[in-house]
Amino acid sequence: MKQDGSVALFHYWNRLRKGRPAPRRTEIEPADIKSLLSDTFILERDMRGKAVFRLAGTRVCAIHGGELKSLSFTSLWVERDQSLVDRLVRSVFDSSHVIVVTFDGRSKNGRANPFEMVILPLNGGVDSPRCIGAISPVRKPFWLGADPIVEAMVESVRVVDPDQEAMFLRDRAPIDVPALSPVELDSAGIGENTTAPRRIRHLVVLDGGRTE
Numbered sequence: 001m002k003q004d005g006s007v008a009l010f011h012y013w014n015r016l017r018k019g020r021p022a023p024r025r026t027e028i029e030p031a032d033i034k035s036l037l038s039d040t041f042i043l044e045r046d047m048r049g050k051a052v053f054r055l056a057g058t059r060v061c062a063i064h065g066g067e068l069k070s071l072s073f074t075s076l077w078v079e080r081d082q083s084l085v086d087r088l089v090r091s092v093f094d095s096s097h098v099i100v101v102t103f104d105g106r107s108k109n110g111r112a113n114p115f116e117m118v119i120l121p122l123n124g125g126v127d128s129p130r131c132i133g134a135i136s137p138v139r140k141p142f143w144l145g146a147d148p149i150v151e152a153m154v155e156s157v158r159v160v161d162p163d164q165e166a167m168f169l170r171d172r173a174p175i176d177v178p179a180l181s182p183v184e185l186d187s188a189g190i191g192e193n194t195t196a197p198r199r200i201r202h203l204v205v206l207d208g209g210r211t212e
Contacts, residue, residue, distance in 0.1 A: 001100050001160065003136035005039045006118040010098070012036075013120045013132065014162055021096035022121035025130045040134045043073055043089065044124075050074070051089040051131075060135050065108070065148025077103075081154045088157060089119065093129040096121040098160040102138075105149035114138040114155070 001007055012033055016023035030037060038059035043051045056068035064076065073089060074082040091097040099119045106112050117135045124130040137144060 001116070001118060001158075003116045003138065005036055005134045005136040006100065006116050009033065009036055009040065009132070009134045010118055010120065010160075010162075017162075019163075020123070022123045025122040025124045025128075028122065028132065036134060039136060040132060041068070042122075043119075043131050043133070045093065045129055050086070051093070054130070059145070062145040063105070063135070063137070063149050065150070076149075077152045077154070081152070084154060084157075089131070091159075092119050092121050092131045098162050100158040100160055102155040103152045104155055105137075106151050106153070107143065107147040108150050109143075109147050111141070111143055111147055113141055113144060113149075115152070 001010060013023060016027050033040070038057040041056040041060055042054045044054040046052045051073040053068040053071050053073060061068050074085050077085050085101075088097075088099050088101070092099055098121070101117045101119070103115050103117065104112055105115050115135055115137050117133060119131050119133040122130040122132055
């Protein structure tokens with residue numbers, strides 16, 4: 001987790017939860033994260049059990065060329081990554097996992113830009129699972145927001161242990177952070193029908209669909 005928006009939202013969420021798996025959705029106060037709102041989004045489950053946008057910040061919408069409310073979350077991704085993204089979000093809803101995804105966004109005119117996304121669970125009750133997230137561009141080229149991102153390709157996935165890693169997000173060398181077991185991914189169903197996770201120091205990485 002490297003981008004300012006990801007780190008700031010994570011620390012806010014971590015303070016709110018006070019040792020619980022997730023804070024209640026009613027505890028989120030937009031005024032407390034007003035500087036982050038344009039880059040944040042909230043997902044909920046629709047009647048089919050799929051993740052859809054409940055809310056999306058103005059910059060998130062602008063990057064993707066339009067209003068995202070009620071749009072399927074997986075529809076932002078290339079087809080070969082959609083099942084992986086669906087399983088990742090289910091693991092946030094069902095197991096309160098914290099997920100960090102790096103991805104390449106491709107624009108309508110064929111441009112590319114790297115992004116980082118964090119997805120954090122919210123306790124909305126059994127019948128109303130929610131999660132909050134942020135999308136941060138790693139670079140901010142002149143065309144971003146004018147040439148909409150039309151597809152995203154997963155580069156890497158990391159499951160963060162908030163109880164052990166909160167203090168070490170950017171301030172320590174990777175070797176200092178406790179390792180996470182790939183078994184955690186499989187127990188949540190994330191690893192089903194995907195390439196086996198790879199261990200790189202403290203990271204657990206799932207390859208996305210890119211082949212080039």
